[in-house]
Amino acid sequence: EDKVVQSPLSLVVHEGDTVTLNCSYEVTNFRSLLWYKQEKKAPTFLFMLTSSGIEKKSGRLSSILDKKELFSILNITATQTGDSAIYLCAVARLMNNNAGNMLTFGGGTRLMVKP
Amino acid sequence: ETGVTQTPRHLVMGMTNKKSLKCEQHLGHNAMYWYKQSAKKPLELMFVYSLEERVENNSVPSRFSPECPNSSHLFLHLHTLQPEDSALYLCASSHGTGGYEQYFGPGTRLTVT
Numbered sequence: 001e002d003k004v005v006q007s008p009l010s011l012v013v014h015e016g017d018t019v020t021l022n023c024s025y026e027v028t029n030f031r032s033l034l035w036y037k038q039e040k041k042a043p044t045f046l047f048m049l050t051s052s053g054i055e056k057k058s059g060r061l062s063s064i065l066d067k068k069e070l071f072s073i074l075n076i077t078a079t080q081t082g083d084s085a086i087y088l089c090a091v092a093r094l095m096n097n098n099a100g101n102m103l104t105f106g107g108g109t110r111l112m113v114k115p
Numbered sequence: 116e117t118g119v120t121q122t123p124r125h126l127v128m129g130m131t132n133k134k135s136l137k138c139e140q141h142l143g144h145n146a147m148y149w150y151k152q153s154a155k156k157p158l159e160l161m162f163v164y165s166l167e168e169r170v171e172n173n174s175v176p177s178r179f180s181p182e183c184p185n186s187s188h189l190f191l192h193l194h195t196l197q198p199e200d201s202a203l204y205l206c207a208s209s210h211g212t213g214g215y216e217q218y219f220g221p222g223t224r225l226t227v228t
Contacts, residue, residue: 004157034216041203041222042119043158048216088158095163095171100146100211102171105158 002027004106006089012112017079021109023089024071031101033065033072036088038108043088046074079113086110118142119220121206127226128196136191136223138206144218146211147189149181152203152222164189165211196227 003026013019025033032050036043047056049065049072056063060079065072076083090103119140128134140147149161163171164183178200180192189206203224207217 036219041224042205042219045216045218090158100163100165100170102160102163103217104160107155107157 002091002093002104004089004091004104006087006106006109008109009107010110010112012114013079014114015080017113018075018077019079019111021074021076021087021089021111022071023073023106025089025091025104025106026070027091027093027104029094030067031092031094034090034092034103035063035072035074036090038086038088039084046087076111079111081113081115084111084113119206119208119218121204121220121223123223124221125224125226127228128193129228130196130198132196133192133194135193136204136206136225138189138191138220140187140189140206140208140218140220142208142218144208144210145186146209147183147186148207148209148217149179149189149191150205150207150219152205154202158205161191193225196225198227201225201227 007022034048035046047063052067060077063074086108088108089106092101122137146165151159160173161175162181167183182190203222205222206220209215209217
């Protein structure tokens, strides 16, 4: 059975802190790993990672994938209150009927950044 | 209007009601998805449509019935639901099912009484 596990479940930090969110996975026919940010309702796309060891960066956020150890991390530097959200990790794998890929989500990490 | 829209945003229904959720994407995508997000559980994939054909049904009870009349619209027809079906129902779309990122709508918060 496919598994995507995120840690920690929740995290409270102060503005300016750096945080690291973890995502480990066990899926068959891995295709890619995606990170999303969910503030109110709609998850918004952050990164898609397909290759090991290549960091993707967007402003204060960065992410990297390790396909050998089957995990990814999402780093947020100089956190701001606007970073408060649930961060979701998802792994894309080939569907059983080979019709394409589907996403399996982890349970998310709830980040709260205090002023 | 841009992105992925969903209506209604909130829905309260009794167990004997029949209602439908609607999703529309304005991104030119050809794959659409329904997800269920319950409290303290990961997002669960319910249905996948690619080019208006259902390609995955993730063991969803028959009281949930999807419909995809064209590549821009997706419906989820609901009937005789149970209180445990109360959740946030999210629609998403992507360029294909080939590992591309999915873009989500704002969701419908469903409460079954």
